Amino acid sequence: MRVAVYDPTPTGHHFAYIALVMPALAEMASELILVTSESARRSPQFALHLGKVSDRFQVDSGIDEPAKSETLRATYRQFRSLCRAVERIQPNQLYVPYGDSVVPAASFGQFFGGWPRQSTESEVLLLRGGYRYPPVSFRQNLTRRVSPRLVGFGPWDRVHHLNPDDLEVFKRQGGDLASRCRLMPDPVEPPSRLSRIEARRKMNLPEEGRFIGCAGSIDGRKGIDLLLRAFQQARQVLAPTDRLLLAGPVEPGIRQLIELELQTELREERVLLVDRHLRVDEMNEAIAALDVVCTPYPRHQHSASIVIRAAAHERYVLGNAIGWMESTIARFGLGSTCNVGDLDEFARAISKSLDASAEFALSEAGRRFATFHSSHNFSVHWAARLRERLGLPVDPTLTSWDWVLAALR
Numbered sequence: 001m002r003v004a005v006y007d008p009t010p011t012g013h014h015f016a017y018i019a020l021v022m023p024a025l026a027e028m029a030s031e032l033i034l035v036t037s038e039s040a041r042r043s044p045q046f047a048l049h050l051g052k053v054s055d056r057f058q059v060d061s062g063i064d065e066p067a068k069s070e071t072l073r074a075t076y077r078q079f080r081s082l083c084r085a086v087e088r089i090q091p092n093q094l095y096v097p098y099g100d101s102v103v104p105a106a107s108f109g110q111f112f113g114g115w116p117r118q119s120t121e122s123e124v125l126l127l128r129g130g131y132r133y134p135p136v137s138f139r140q141n142l143t144r145r146v147s148p149r150l151v152g153f154g155p156w157d158r159v160h161h162l163n164p165d166d167l168e169v170f171k172r173q174g175g176d177l178a179s180r181c182r183l184m185p186d187p188v189e190p191p192s193r194l195s196r197i198e199a200r201r202k203m204n205l206p207e208e209g210r211f212i213g214c215a216g217s218i219d220g221r222k223g224i225d226l227l228l229r230a231f232q233q234a235r236q237v238l239a240p241t242d243r244l245l246l247a248g249p250v251e252p253g254i255r256q257l258i259e260l261e262l263q264t265e266l267r268e269e270r271v272l273l274v275d276r277h278l279r280v281d282e283m284n285e286a287i288a289a290l291d292v293v294c295t296p297y298p299r300h301q302h303s304a305s306i307v308i309r310a311a312a313h314e315r316y317v318l319g320n321a322i323g324w325m326e327s328t329i330a331r332f333g334l335g336s337t338c339n340v341g342d343l344d345e346f347a348r349a350i351s352k353s354l355d356a357s358a359e360f361a362l363s364e365a366g367r368r369f370a371t372f373h374s375s376h377n378f379s380v381h382w383a384a385r386l387r388e389r390l391g392l393p394v395d396p397t398l399t400s401w402d403w404v405l406a407a408l409r
Helices: 014-026 044-056 072-089 103-111 138-153 164-173 175-180 196-202 224-237 252-261 263-267 280-289 305-312 323-331 343-357 364-372 375-389 401-406
Strands: 002-006 031-035 058-060 093-096 121-126 158-161 181-183 211-215 243-247 271-274 292-295 316-320 335-338
Touching (some): 058 072, 158 164, 224 263, 224 343, 243 280, 280 305, 292 343, 305 316, 305 323, 305 364
Parallel strands (some): 211 243
16 A cells, blocks of 8 residues: 655644654555655754654655745645646555645645546645634635635545534535544643642742743744733732743744833743743643643634643643634633733733632543543544555544543533
8 A cells, every 4th residue: 555645844733743644654554655845855844753753654855845825826836746746656545634725726626627537545634724713804704614615626535624613514514525524633742740840840940839821932923922911910919929931932022022021020030931942841841830821822713732732731721712722621621711812801810720720620521632632643543544445443542532522411
């Protein structure tokens, strides 16, 4: 069975996802090929994520370099590059673990006969969507009305979604497309086994008091400026040892805000910075050190892996009341949400969440939610159809979304 995995972009979650997929597929494929661009093959991300498993697959780096934009012209060019790779390799099974940028063009290409006519089964993962959430622009509104229909025109035998709310939209449409749709875990690594105090010691942080914070890229896109101002306002009702931890590379604009407006908090160690890129184990240590994981992402309506990491570590989450974050935190009892655009409300929510964290424990539904989103379950879900085609039984370690939802009934 010749298997191809397509992704020309090494940054972000792209190659991190592929590093989880490749070993699972390599166990069954007679020939496994990563289809990517030459610059991606030479990138630091390739060495970081795929270096240890690169002996288990071949690399076809003959596709076009990905465009920096996602205009229709750019996505169609990417689709044509994918078509040429399929014609060249002729795989029995094709995987596209990050399909948002290629699906629209693939749908038009399939409709007008652009997809190679051969016996290739294809699977694609859609990370973005948010079809059920209020649109924030005319373009987003138009996209959400058209996109679910466009996906049905595409050549995909299975369409995986990262967001269960998106999956419900497709399921409600019924028909052939609904039968091809599945929910895919948003993978996170196994949690740290360190206690809060142990994690703080390992990171050279103060051991006493309660910590609220965020880990990963510390930037305005994540609403860290809103978090800083809300924490500063909440100081009057917080204990002197309540602290804000920001762990990860700090964006210059956020650094400037801290230096101009929060020098007192920084000097008194009320605001703690770990300003550098974090390894996976350090990311988990930062989550373990917190009492409350705060995710104030102002415009992010899609799945956010830090919420899942927090659940895996059994840490209370305070998130923005928007999209996937709002529905998921409420549905599985992961914490609380607030309108982060309202500074007074956000400040009150910080105080309440720190108080609530003392008695917080995951429900059975919350534990199942975290289990579903494990990196192992992500790999098993990607390999499920290939096992089926090879006549192998269902992997006994596969955890289904229905099993998660059963805890809510």
